[in-house]
Amino acid sequence: MASHQFINGVYYPCWRIYRGHAPSSLQLDAISHVYYAFVLVNHDGTLRFLDEHADCAIAADGEKGCLSALAKLKSQRPGLKTLVSIGGGSGSAEFPVMAANPAARVTFARSCREFVERWHLDGVDIDWEHPETPHDGVNYMAMLRELRQALPSPWFQISTALPVGQYCLKHIDLAATGQLLDCLNLMGYDFNGPWTDVCGHHAQLLPPAGRLEHVYPRLRNSCHGGVEYILSRGFPARKLVLGIPVYARAFEGAHGIGQPFKAAHELEYNELPPEWIQRVSVDRHAGAASFVDNSVGGKGFVSFDVPATVERKAQYVREMGLGGLFYWTGVGDVKGPDSLVRTGYRALHGIPRPA
Template sequence: MVPRSRGWFCPCSCIGGSSDDNQDHHQQQPNENNEYEIRPPPLNRSYMNGVYYPNWLVYKGKTPATLDVDNITHVFYAFVGVHEDGSLRWFDEHADMVKEVDGEQGALAALAKLKRNNPKLKTIVSIGGGTGSKEFPALAASRDAREIFARQVRQFCDRHEIDGVDIDWEHPKDAEQGRNYVKLLQECRNALPEEDYFLTTALPVGQYILKHIDLDAVSKIVNYINLMAYDFTGSWTSVCGNHAQLHSPRGGLQSSYPELKVCATDGVEYVLSRGFPSRKLVLGIPAYARYFPRAEGPGCSTERAGELDYCDIPDQWVENAVVDERAVAAWYVDSGRDKGYITFDVPQTVYMKGRYAAQQALGGLFYWTGTGDKGGELSLVAAGRRGLDSS
């Protein structure tokens, strides 16, 4: 590896889901044995089983050292922000750089320590996020801002012993933004040579976003696309349903409410159909549930919908969840009606998703978030690894 500069990038202290209406649904369905057409795997195949680590969880005692390093390959540090001029900014400088975390000063130093203790682990800083993306359109439209951004990202990686950057712009909304998005990725790659740095990006399954992006061009720039295959239903949809199903269920509800057909393989098949190599596409897993207190099952009201980390779900709900093996989805109905209908992944569904990813020669799985997982036999991250190892 080429030695990296240790220079800092800024003389001051600053650096820092939706409805898929009107889509076509071209998902690949499994056969009766839940098997899939197997794509030839690349030689010397390796996969990602990566997790996002949100910096704000240091305040809840969930530090980088609590991550399941025995089952993960990559950690995405979320998030660092941007200004429209391309300079980076902190969302929470105290968490990132000041607070004592795992015996280090700041969560970034704790992450670097975790990596030193686990040399095979790859670390990536994620820029933007759902509440930190509004600056991207102006930034990406400016050549000067793109150059500043790429330069500061490289300096950030070098200073904090990080292996690369993840662009989480949610999301390019039209063709012009799509073109500028590719330009931004290319500028980052110019500053971050592929032999030394990872460059990844996060995108949704919805064609209403993906259609604006030249995915074939992106494939020549990035190491991975992280496909956010969750949040298919929530307070923004007219009725509730499975929020992270691999395949579209079949039935009358889906005829009455087409939004309930949205599924992970919509995005997988669309991206691959645009010339994107399967080995660079990573399937997202939610380590959280969506719940609907006024619902007793799919097709009911989304009023008072909420979100619950997987680790906070009672174990018995996980163990007694209903699993739809065809859709590859799970749910539970809270008999006390406090949470009502709850849709989430369980180890069985994540194992099946990992198996699907392996059989389709995808790049692997990622999880939002690693800190949302349970331990032991109920671990989603461990189940995903077993699924990826199964083929």
């Protein structure tokens, strides 16, 4: 794969405009795709704004609303691909009903085409979290077929975000999906969190060495496991894009993998103390990093990606012939040598770190 073909995409959450992060705050010279998060779907297939003020009215980069600001950026950078991401972790409840209704699927596809043309976007990203039954899987495929008919290739792009877990993937015809999609954004994160019994790395490339995963099977979850499964089902490697979390998961009261914890917290990468990033412990086998905050009232075991783990994941992408990397989120990153987005871009394209 020629280096210029690698995707290095970021999700831009519209609500971050309230913290001063307009679309122009992204490190655009290191980004190929921007996924605008989120727009929501109704049961009848029509679309609705998640936050109409942020999307269409608030001052952003000299425009009214973040969608106009993104369109302005695209006009200034013709090579930039922009897609609207529909759904999200708290916005997916309507997908099963909509996708099960043939008329609603047609409406949805038509609504997506109208939205893309209105806001000068390149396509649509489906973030249905998650199709978890055989029935959902069949309807998911029917929805994608309708969407592709309304947004024909190569003029429009369609991507989807899916987890590494077979609880979802096993219900989807991945080979057929590979014929319909331009990209599958594999959410290689959230393997451990407040919903688990013990702490662990939340975005490991490979399971950590040792035997803890035999006691706690969830610790076996890994990016590689998801990649292997998807490729084994006939999905094209060049269309598979690996996700990087630009946030940490902290497990209060724990000091190492496999330990119980009192509470769990989420911290954006740019909220982490710089010394944590500098003093982080990197497990090069697992492609994961952690810091233990033992201070009074500290966060405990904290799992997050750093430039060294992003470089490892970019190397993996190149070795496996995958399509690139994406980041949730682009606005959670930092500028300078500790930037995850810029590190990924350099590593994918074989650009050495600045001295």
